Each structure stands twice: as C-alpha cells, then as structure tokens.
Amino acid sequence: MQAATPDTDDSSSTPAFVAPPVHLKEPLPNLATWAHFFLKADIPVLESTALALEAMRQNEDEVDAGMLAELIDTDPFMTMKVLAYVSAKRRNQESTQTETVISSLVMMGVAPFFRNFGVQPTVQQQLADQPAALEALQALLKRANRAAHFATGFAVHRGDTDVAVIRQAAFLNDFAEMLMFCYAPTLEMEVRAMQHANPTLRTVNLQRFVFNIDLNDLRQELMMHWRFSELLVRISDGKHAEHPTVRNVILAVRLARHTENGWDNPALPDDIEEISKLLNAPPRVTRGFVYKIDQPT
CATH class of the missing domain: 1.10.3210.10 (Hypothetical protein af1432)
Structure with missing residues (x-):
C-alpha cells in the first residue's frame, strides 16, 4: 500500500487525477510477489467513503476523531489504510500496542489525517x-x-x-x-x-x-x-x-x-x-x- 499523500490542491472543486485501473490477467508467482504488489498499490476505498471524507474536509474544524472513525469503520479498505499509516509511524517499542481506528485517529489527529489522506481513489472507479x-x-x-x-x-x-x-x-x-x-x-x-x-x-x-x-x-x-x-x-x-x-x-x-x-x-x-x-x-x-x-x- 502506498503511503498516504497529502492533498496539496487548495481548490476543492478541482477533481483528482484518476489513473487507469490496474487489472492483473495472470497470477503472480508466489506470496512474496503478491505482497510486494499490494504494498506498492494505491488501494481504493468505497465511493461513499471518499465522498463523505471530502464533505468533511470542507468543514474540518467541526470534525472530530469520533466522526471520522464512525465513517472509516464501515469501510474495510479505508480501515486498512489508516491502520497501516499509523502503524508505520509507530516506534518499534510500541509494536504490541492494540490499535483500533478510533485510537489511531486520536493518535494522528484530525488535521494531520486530512493532510496525509487526500482525495481517495474509489473501488467504483477501479x-x-x-x-x-x-x-x-x-x-x-x-x-x-x-x-x-x-x-x-x-x-x-x-x-x-x-x-x-x-x-x-x-x-x-x-x-x-x-x-x-x-x-x-x-x-x-x-x-x-x-x-x-x-x-x-x-x-x-x-x-x-x-x-x-x-x-x-x-x-x-x-x-x-x-x-x-x-x-x-x-x-x-x-x-x-x-x-x-x-x-x-x-x-x-x-x-x-x-x-x-x-x-x-x-x-x-x-x-x-x-x-x-x-x-x-x-x-x-x-x-x-x-x-x-x-x-x-
């Protein structure tokens, strides 16, 4: 999964570039190559999640970690992305720490979340x-x-x-x-x-x-x-x-x-x-x- 990238466009009306979908027609040879493929992929999320996140972004000051968690907890793709991002930032000695979406968002903060998670590609586009x-x-x-x-x-x-x-x-x-x-x-x-x-x-x-x-x-x-x-x-x-x-x-x-x-x-x-x-x-x-x-x- 690629690292989250900040949304650097100040204009919320500008649509995000949508790359052509990658569809593998033949299987990769083994577990290591499959894992490598998905670690590099920009995982899409549900369209409803992407739209709701953009609506929240417009009113970021009124959004708290609980509101974000309630949305993300309904989307396994976005759940994975948030957990992976926060886990990558965690120190080695914290590797046994139990994490949920809400605890991850509290740790990250709302403003950093929106900075690091820009407009999301969607499953429906893919x-x-x-x-x-x-x-x-x-x-x-x-x-x-x-x-x-x-x-x-x-x-x-x-x-x-x-x-x-x-x-x-x-x-x-x-x-x-x-x-x-x-x-x-x-x-x-x-x-x-x-x-x-x-x-x-x-x-x-x-x-x-x-x-x-x-x-x-x-x-x-x-x-x-x-x-x-x-x-x-x-x-x-x-x-x-x-x-x-x-x-x-x-x-x-x-x-x-x-x-x-x-x-x-x-x-x-x-x-x-x-x-x-x-x-x-x-x-x-x-x-x-x-x-x-x-x-x-």
Whole structure:
C-alpha cells in the first residue's frame, strides 16, 4: 500500500487525477510477489467513503476523531489504510500496542489525517468496467459487516476485553479477497465460477490453483508488513483456532458465510454446535441468540 499523500490542491472543486485501473490477467508467482504488489498499490476505498471524507474536509474544524472513525469503520479498505499509516509511524517499542481506528485517529489527529489522506481513489472507479466483479465485491462487503456484527455479539457475551479488535479482525478477515476483486477481478471471478460449478471444492485449494497462494496467507503477510498491532495479527490467524478469541472470529466469519443466502445451509447445525461451545450455552439458546444478533437495529 502506498503511503498516504497529502492533498496539496487548495481548490476543492478541482477533481483528482484518476489513473487507469490496474487489472492483473495472470497470477503472480508466489506470496512474496503478491505482497510486494499490494504494498506498492494505491488501494481504493468505497465511493461513499471518499465522498463523505471530502464533505468533511470542507468543514474540518467541526470534525472530530469520533466522526471520522464512525465513517472509516464501515469501510474495510479505508480501515486498512489508516491502520497501516499509523502503524508505520509507530516506534518499534510500541509494536504490541492494540490499535483500533478510533485510537489511531486520536493518535494522528484530525488535521494531520486530512493532510496525509487526500482525495481517495474509489473501488467504483477501479471496477468501472467490471460490473459483475463490483456486484460480487459488494456482496462480500455485506458479508464482512455481518461477520463483524456476529463477532461483536459473541465477544460481548463472552465478556472479552478486546471486543473492538475482535470486531476489526472479523471485518477484515476477507480483505485479501477484496483486494483481488479490485486488482485481479477476472481471476477472482474465475474462482467464483469454479465454486458455483462444484460447491464441494475447498476455497483454499481453488485460490492456490488460480492465484498460486492461499489468500489467508496473503492477509497475514500484509498485516505483518503493515505492522498491524500484535493482537490484531494474532487473532486474525486462523491457524491458531484453539484460542477462544481466534475461535470467536473464525465462527463469526463462518456463520456469516453460511447464512449469506439464508438460514437453511446444511452446515448451520454444526456452526451452532461450535458457537454453543464457545458461548457455553445450549444449542437452542445459541440459535435464538445468533438470530437476534442478525436482526436489523
């Protein structure tokens, strides 16, 4: 991810230059090259986020860290950019510090935020000629929000002290896939087509076949390169699924995926059973609890 660049144009009416989108047609050879590619990319954000940030920029003196955080927390792309920027500025001895979007913005300050984050490129610009990929990405974003919602509910029920970071880990769980939609939409849609043709195929195997990597490995690699907080990196790593906090994230993500198209997925009873163990509650109570979490507020 390229470093944030200040918006040096004093005229807010001047549109930002929009570079032609980069769409990879062939996979890169390995994890290191994929990570290098995304570390250099200027990651786009959601159009709604970009527009709202520009509106806030016009009234910067009336904006506080809480207002910014409320907006950024709804956009996984902007969340990544803020966390990566603040982590890069953090001293080595602070590497274990827990960071959320709000704490990062408080640390940075509102005025420096607007200086260092100019007009943002958008996902809609990046995928202007890829409507099917944009639609699939929007569905993935909706699923990420539901995963974050489930993870928060589980963590609150468990009395976990790291609710905000658990929510963040669930929200960002699929961000490597989101990046692939933006920069390799043809390849990502190829994975989707294979899954649709044969739902029994494991996603990780398809990813390795199409991208030459496991996207979970890419997520962890980027988090470490961006020097995300130690806690966020650790609880995002599904390879340590025995830890209750990691389990909290895994089960929230799994439940969101399995209920994406309704509550009749054959895998759901197993999900409920495992969530019951996590929450130390009977399956019947757990099912009612997750239904309640999923209701719009």
